[in-house]
Amino acid sequence: MKIGVITFPGSNCDEDTVVAVERVGATAVRLWHKAHDLEGSEIVILPGGFSYGDYLRAGAIARFSPIMQEVVAHAKAGRPVIGICNGFQIACEAGLLPGALLRNASLKFVSDTVRLRVENVDTMFTNRYAKGQVVRIPIAHGDGRYHADADVVARLEGEGQVVFRYVNAAGQQAPDANPNGAINDIAGIVSAEGHVLGLMPHPERALDASLGSADGLPFFESLLARVAA
């Protein structure tokens, strides 16, 4: 399977994401932001970083990159797109996902390894996790506070579109387990049709227990399982 990873100017998790894709046996396709071709990628990943320096607003300029026309068309055709961290911000700015990522409530950049509860395992991105499983995944962002209108949040919650939620060691939601003030402790969501996923944490940094956690591996394995199924 070919998985495209886009490099925007200022992307800095693109290489880590390529390594993760290859680690599970998929073929990584490096895509340049000025191109107009996804080169046959079945899944497209918008990686983390500071595209365009996060100037204006995180993700706000990247959505106008030439390749985003193809990415939006790919998503509109019902094909999978993943936005990780800055990629989640870009996906929201491009209208592929509802809501927005605001400045962290602390007003500070936060780098840490947090616990997430996997709320929905019936997605093509999470089928290798167990429902309610608590996983440890690194975060590193300044604008990760997910927010949306109350009716949107109600719909996300009602339709099982909240995929990852920040929790404490006991697997419970708690104010001090939420690193950025996200509404309802939301760390990751999936689109209503189930083929666009955005998350602030970095599963590509959690592939190896010797680096602190291998809990990101099932995320990438899930992508392959979907095709095998």
Next chain:
Amino acid sequence: MSATPRPGDPVITPALVAEHGLTTDEYDRLVAMLGRTPTFTELGVVSALWSEHCSYKNSSLDGARTRYLFAGVVKGIGDYGNCMGVPTVGGEIVFDPAYETNPLVNAMCVGLMREEELITAKAEGIGNPIIAVGARTGRDGIHGASFASEDLSHESDAKRPRVQVGDPFTEKLLLEASLELIRSGHIVAIQDMGAAGLTSSSAEMAARGDVGVTIDVTKMPLRESGMTPYEILLSESQERMLVVARKGHEAEVKQILAKWDLAAEVIGEVIAEPVYRVTEGDRVVAEFPGSRLVTDCPVYHPAAAESPEAIARRTRDVHAIAPRAEEADPVWTLTRLLGAPTIASKRWAYRQYDSTVRASTMEGPGGDAAVVRLPGTDKAIALSTDCNGRYVYLDPRVGGRIAVAEAARNVACAGARPKAITNCLNFGNPKRPEVFFQFREAVAGMGEACRALETPVTGGNVSLYNESPNGAVYPTPTIGMVGLVESLAHATPSAFQRPGDAIVLLGENTNELGGSEYLLTVHGVVAGAPPACDPARERALIDALLDAIHAGAVRSAHDCADGGLAVALAECCIADREHMLGASVDLAAWGALAPRALLFGEAQGRIIVSTADPARVLAAVAARGVPARRIGTVGAEGDPLAFTLGDGRHAASLAVLAAAYHDTIPSIMSAGALPAAAPEQA
């Protein structure tokens, strides 16, 4: 050809020369080199190249200002480093009134390369084009290098606009473009335009290659109109590189830069004639013979004499300082030390730094050393930065040794063999004899330790004139040490890992108390001789520890540093707040020592190890002739840190210790100011 003044250039007067920071002797030297009066442009070039260089300076304050500076520096490091996608994996933060008016910020960047991709900053190949790449040049930072080499005075406030503004996004693009350029084979040399900008990068590249260069400033991509050659040469606009390309490959170089939306313009060429020539179109505005501009800079041998104040402080009998009443309970003292900002956890700061990008960080900030895996291998590198400026102030020779030895112990505790150091030498005005004495002695001490440890000094930088109207900073030769973890199985954490493990102390406790954090925090005293440091014994200790680690016998290893044995033991218990383990230790064997020296003295050459196999550790260590003794046992979660002294058993609740250690800096930064050290006693 010979340089001629531009219309409108100021006349060269003694006052103008002085304003450029050149002494009369230096000016005479320049005139002799040129055989004539320099042009204004040439005066600017020499002023920049002959200055010492580069530091951060600041002025007047109070506690709130320190808090503001700390928060701002942390945010600045985070904003730039996070955007660059380079993980910030470790560091050291020290608070002391000595830095209050002049905070020091030292950065160390470590990269990984293939030997065959090595490229240097040596201009070569007659006729090869010189290309300026990256950001356009503006007026920011003109004479930054000269400015950084001035004493800070109230008058220099007026010169503040010389500070440059960085743009990490452009730097990230330039980083990627530079790596692509190097791999492309289209260039022969590349150098950052750092201090003194185009002037120093071009002159240094020419000197290294033993060739001439000619530069036409009208070709430089500019951000502002009307810039003079003087301004273009001395601008310190950030995010620029100077490249020597292969002749005929100019288009390919420009194409790579264009891919990254960056400018690239041919501004000159490598020439056979041994001159450094700057033109403005057809007019020569500066011309220096050969490479003498760089190699002929004046060398000084200033007078050196230790300050009477440092001697008086060092020779003070600190054992005569009466303990405070509260010290009857050593847990009180321990808790106070764990809450001292220099010792307390710096998580508040490093949580703002992306430490995991590039997915190779095995051990991030907070341990003895950071450990970063080398992808595709079974190896990792360990990194540590260290300097105790108080020690260096009290005894620069010993303090210099300790800075290196502590950095080496830290990387060894992580499981790595020390390999090499870099350094940043932060000192006051070297023209003052007491400062030059500190500089000379500290460098000598560092050299002694580096020879014993076989760690070459691969580079570094010097930051002088770190003074304010309140005096000089502590002499602070910051050491950045790199070690190699030869197998990932050797990577070793610093905190206790498993209840029931034996605790073994490597090295020997002493009665030393001088220069300690204890004296500063509890008594407000900076005095006494810093602890002795024997480089040969440090080397044996490190070899012994690594032998034990390689034998698979070590579960954790932690260096004893600021705050001494008791603080180090507490850190082993509470460093990871989610997994705190108690410990029970018996120190009665050292009943002859003053209890506060035993617990809080900072004797060098000590490491706390936890192990399931103490006999094996003791045997490995004995083989290197290093003293070691089992001092206790790791406890369970919920157990206290208990220690037995000659006068009985003392137990400290880990919750209390952890609150002091982990909550001090967050609560200060969310509310009040950093607490001052105790007022100095008479």
